[in-house]
Every structure is written in structure tokens, then in C-alpha cells.
Amino acid sequence: MSLNINVTSEISKLNSVLLKRPGREVENLTPDTMHGLLFDDIPYLPIIQQEHDAFADVLKNNGAQVYYLEKLAAEAIEHSKNKEKIVQQFINESNIHEKTIADELTGYLFSMDTQSMVDKIMAGVRNDEVDIHSTSLAWSADHQKKSLFLMQPMPNLYYTRDPANILGSGISINNMTYTARKRESLFMEVIVKYHPDFKDSGLNIWRDRMVSTSIEGGDVLVLSDEVLAIGISQRTSGRAIEELAKTLFSSNSTFKKILAIEIPHVRAMMHLDTVFTMIDTDKFTIHPGIQSLDGKMSVYILQPGKAKDEIDVTHQTDLSAALKAALNLSEIALIPCGGGDAIAAPREQWNDGSNTLAIKPGVVVTYNRNYVSNELMREHGVKVLEIPSSELSRGRGGPRCMSMPLSRD
Template structure:
């Protein structure tokens, strides 16, 4: 993150430069909240640590280097491919994250790795690999490939990894699991309709999913993924950015269901995302407005990820404190709003019981929000339980 500069920030997909020391403290605080709610210290895995552990295997290092050379031919890494393969696990780890090494070659860093949500998506027992839409994030797709295929933690799920065909793009921020039978996927700046079709085919074939809603989004950076304008706070409550989600000009969707014939779907156009969602979930959904009722405040708080809340556990969600009007809407829905520090202090000597009350936790996020991604963007859940 410290390698993002005014001259390369746009190439690295950043609108601003973070004060890294403060951003790190905010990130660690967020992780501490996750660990308290989940209930054990191993609740949070760091992608950088997983990659270094995977690189202890020579096969993993070779796989990473070969895929990197193939994926970024313009970087001319083939000229030092053998040298890259001879790097130690620590040296290759440094190169993978920063682009720096003692070799006569340098590539850009991968600061977007903080947004782990986009690397993959887990639906039931399947892991859908990302296909990054931008070259700035290509190396991240290779990193998650190496972790999933070479780290011992994921040895038992090798047969459950879904690899998408070439030519399509998909990032995990566009996929939301609405119910065991229903998945939502944004047709966005970063996810192509071809990827949605490929994902739907795999889910219909291998999981209990029966419905995929492809939600049309404006193809602009401000709303790059579905979870920048729509997230679940509870099974029947969602935080939404009204100008997109409640606007029929943008909010139409395509409903995909299996046809009974392999590789073919039944598709129908829906002009109202909300009515389609309520029909499939068979219940009414309350839309909590990101930014409240005023258009200007909705745009301001969507820009700072007011609609990007993350449900850590039953009745417990987390978002950025600066989105005040969004939290006011949640309070009106019966959520008790608390700061992350107060939450951890209160439960310092006791366990937290998810579901005991509706809790909206405020993370300061003054620096993290400059990266244009909220708590949901910075998480990739790999296991969920209802127990």
C-alpha cells in the first residue's frame, strides 16, 4: 500500500493515497471484531501469510511464476523466469506482493489484495475462481489460485474449485448468496454476462442453487460491483443505494433457471429487482437506504461504502462509522449501534452470543474508506455455519 503514489494510483485503481499506519490499525481492529464474533483466534486468515506458507512448496513457486509469465507477457518476465523460480519462498513472496526483487525487472505492487472479496466466491461447497477484469489485478487471481491449489488447508477441496472459461471476467464482489437456492450476480464493470452464464451452469450442475438473478448495473467505477450498491444486513433486510437499486432504468435483472437440458437455461427479464428478489425468497424485504432519504447524502455515503456492510454473524453487521445516515436507518430498524472499540471492550472478558440482539458495529475506517471498499470488500468468507 505504501507503494501507491500520485503518479501510479489510477493505474493501481486507487482514487486516493492512504495513511498506511492508520489504515493498518483500522484493519486489525476489524479483524479483532471478526474473531470475537466467530469465537476463536483462528477465525481470520491473512492472504499474505497463506501465500508465504504455500510458497514453501517448490511446485507452488513454479506454478506461480509460470502463470505470471503467461498472464503478463507485456512485462517480459519470461526473460527472468528461471531466476524467479530460484528465488527463496520469502523472496518470491516479496516479489508477488510488491513487484520488487534483486532481479533486473520490476512490476507494479498489488495493493488491491486488501479487497480479498474479489479473488473468489464460495457458494455451498464450491469455490468460484475470479477472472480479474483489469491487468492491475491479474496477479491477485494467480495468488488465490496458488493458495487454493497448493496450501495444505485447502487440500480437501481441490475437486470443488470452479474455473471459468477464458474470455470472461468475474470478481467476487458481484456475487451474493441470498438463500441456499438463490444467488445474485451483478452484471457490472468487472463481471461479464458470459461469466454469469458460466457460473450459473456450474451452480445448477453441482449445488442446490435453483435461481440466479443477473442484476444490471451502470458500468462505472463508482458502482464497480453489486455489493457497492446492495448488501444483506439480515435475511429480510438489505442496505441499498436507491438511485440504482430502486430505479427501473438500472435495476432490471435476468432470472436464470435450469431447463433440464444440460448447458441450457430458462431466462426471463424482470423489470423490478426488488419484486423478483421477494418472489424468489418468498418474503418481503426491507430496503434500508444508504445515506437516508436525500439524494445528495445517498451519493456521498455510497461513495464511502455505506451500502457495503458485512454480516459477520446472525444479527451482527459492520460498516464504516462515517456513513451516519445509513446507521440511522439501521437504528430505525431496531439495530443497536455501537463502535467497534466499545464492542470489544464490553466483551473483553466474555463470549459474544450471535443473534441475541441486532447489532450494527461502526468501524472508524477513516483511511480504509479511501481505498473505495468497505468491510464486505475486505473479506472472503470461506466457511459459514448456522449453528
């Protein structure tokens, strides 16, 4: 049975969503490796799993069907009849090219059932797990000093928003910016290609992971069936946005306009959705730190040009005016993270106070720790569903980061 995959709104009722329950990959972080793997701290696995389960329960209790990345990946590999080829691709993309080592690792992974194998690839394979018999310099004492792992762990996988995103009736499978995350989108490629619920769904592939430019799902907001907002950020380039725009405008997509919003290229604001999200038809969260003191910022409006494959680009400095024009609204509310307070705003933004997940218009899931932002949203008539966040927040991503909507009303 194929899924009805379609997302033309940030805020309409969430029908189905893709999550990844944190696993052993987060325990395979060390103080020496966590920054290279894009973490600022090491989560405590039992508690981060409890908190993630609470998040999933909120979504289920509000009518969303929850799918898990690790389960879909294993099912897709089982259906593929190409298990060895897929495993070889993961090994190649882990920079293991010496045949003896690759063969030993393949044998080790094939000794497991498919689900255990997928979990192991995600968690990482340590050097001392595999009995390597090789005289190659690729397996010298030097190599073992450089890394504890043959295959590096993928602790960012529970942020399912970034490796791929559904845009209308299609999907962008993303080329991730940093090496630590590049293999993540391979799981989505395998799922879309081989899982029966996806391969027969009629899903358009707007963009695949083999392109040279980078775009990540946390930068892409589906404001309506005709309008996207995409962050020009630390992890999404202007060139990638133009490439996606040309594809969407020249295909059978419904999108006719893209607001490319420039944000600071810093760790604390890595994606647009860490500083700006849509929570109702006319309400948005925003971190004041992305605007100048007079409220100005760079917003580029991309629309189809007169000639084929041509894009018209105009520049504005008023985000509110750009949003009202694009969405045909007379008024909007930009709700400042932390109330705009000099201490509360950056503190709550660091803990993803602006990273809300709308599950229907005016109903959002947030972290409980961001109490200033949450109360301010309630004052604006928004229903706020809080989830525990002491460990989930250590990876610098919130409820929107942890979810990839597959279907909305």
C-alpha cells in the same frame, strides 16, 4: 487438517474468513500510477494497517477464525514442491518474457525466505532493486522510463472478496477484469491447489481463472442455499453469469436460481455489493441511484431449462418482488444508503455505506464514517458494529469487499 469450507448464506454466522493485511503494496502507489492501479488516493500505511487490524479484531471477537492470504500463499508454496514453477508463473503474468531478465528476477526472489518472497511479489519489485545484466531491448532505457517496476504492485489485494468466492461447497476462482488485478487470483489458485487445508477439503472448482469472461466476487451474493444474486456490472459480464449458471445448475451444487441485477457500469458502483447487500433474513441495504425514479430496474431471473445445459431467462423490473419470490418472503425492507438524501446518499455510497458485512443475521460490520446509513439500519433493528475507516475507505471498498467468507453456519 482440511477446512470445512461451505457458504450457503450471506447472513448466517461467520465461522472463518480470508483477509489480507495491507502491506507495502499500498505505499508503492504514486500520483502517476494510482489510477492505473484502480486507486483514487494513496493510503497512509501505518493507519490503514491499524484500521484493518481493528476490522480483524471485530471478526475474531465475534467468533470468526481469521486467515490471511499472504500467510496461506507462503504456506501453500512451501508445501507445493513447485516453488520455481509458481514463481515463474507470477513472472510470466507480470509480462516479463526475456529469459535473462526473468532469470535475474527469479534469483533475486529466491534469495528470500518464502514469506518474504510472497510479500515482495505482492508489494512489487522495483527496477533498481535487481541488478539486470541484459542487452535485450526489453531492458532498455525506454523500459525504465515507462515504469519504476519490474513487477507491478498489487494494492487491491486487501479486497479479498473479488479474486475468488465460495459458493456452497465449491469455489469460483475469478478472471479479473482489469490487468492491474489479474494476478491476484493466482494466489487463490495456488492456495486451493497446494495448501493442505484446502487441497484436501473436497472443494469443487466451479470456475477457474483461465476462462475468457470476467466475473468478480464483489458482484456475487449468496442469498440462500438455492439463490444467488449477481451484478451485471463494470466488472462482471452477462455471459460470465450465464456460464456460471450452467455450471452450477448442471453440477451437484444446491443453487437453482440466479437473480442477475443490472447496475450502472461506473467506478462509483463497480460491484453489486457497493450498492446492495443483504443484512438480515428480510432486510437489505440499497443505493437509490441504481433504480429509476419509479423504483424500477432490470433484474433477470436465471433457472435451469428443460433441456440439459439450457437456461430459462425471464426479465423483471421490480427488485423487491423478485427478492420476495426467490426467497419466499411476504415482505422485505430495502434500506436506502444515506436515507436516500440527495447529498448523504451519494456521499456515503462513495464511502461504501451500502457495503456491509453480515457476521450473523441482523449483525453487520460497517465503516464508522457512514453515520446516516448506520443509524437508519439501527432504526430497522440491525446491530451495527463500526470500524475506523479514514484510510481503508480510500480504495473504494468496504467491510464486505475486504473479506472472503470461507465458512458460515
